[in-house]
Amino acid sequence: MKQKATGCKSSFFADVYEVVRLIPKGRVTSYGAIARYLGSVQSSRMVGYAMNSSFAETPGVPAHRVVNRVGVLTGKHYFGAGVMQKLLEKEGVKVKRDCVLNFKKHFWDPSIELQIT
DNA sequence: GAGGTGACGACCC
DNA sequence: TGGGTCGCCACCT
Numbered sequence: 001m002k003q004k005a006t007g008c009k010s011s012f013f014a015d016v017y018e019v020v021r022l023i024p025k026g027r028v029t030s031y032g033a034i035a036r037y038l039g040s041v042q043s044s045r046m047v048g049y050a051m052n053s054s055f056a057e058t059p060g061v062p063a064h065r066v067v068n069r070v071g072v073l074t075g076k077h078y079f080g081a082g083v084m085q086k087l088l089e090k091e092g093v094k095v096k097r098d099c100v101l102n103f104k105k106h107f108w109d110p111s112i113e114l115q116i117t
Numbered sequence: 118g119a120g121g122t123g124a125c126g127a128c129c130c
Numbered sequence: 131t132g133g134g135t136c137g138c139c140a141c142c143t
Contacts, residue, residue: 012140031125041126042138048124068125075124
């Protein structure tokens with residue numbers, strides 16, 4: 001951990017972290033939604049990569065609120081088995097078999113919620 | 118300085 | 131309709 005590019009607000013990662021922190025409690029979003037909000041839906045993979053490094057971020061990034069486009073907790077393996085689901089259920093999000101129930105209902109789109117007026 | 122990696126998404130067969 | 135493959139782009143080694 002020499003530089004990690006942290007502290008550089010213009011970093012793509014930093015931008016991702018900022019958006020994820022804005023996700024309200026009991027809501028979830030997708031990697032693609034964040035990537036699209038940042039202007040590059042093709043960079044959706046980078047969002048996931050950013051989450052992988054989010055554990056080193058302070059304060060912690062609620063990465064458990066970020067799932068793939070169909071509501072599957074693909075990152076739970078990195079969080080720890082059951083941890084991601086437990087955190088979501090604690091916030092009122094029903095999770096079954098690593099899938100968010102009523103995903104569309106809990107979906108939080110930054111491009112809409114954070115739309116520039 | 119260059120190549121490889123990756124928690125996804127969209128398109129094609 | 132379902133499964134498989136490709137692309138994309140910033141960070142890490």
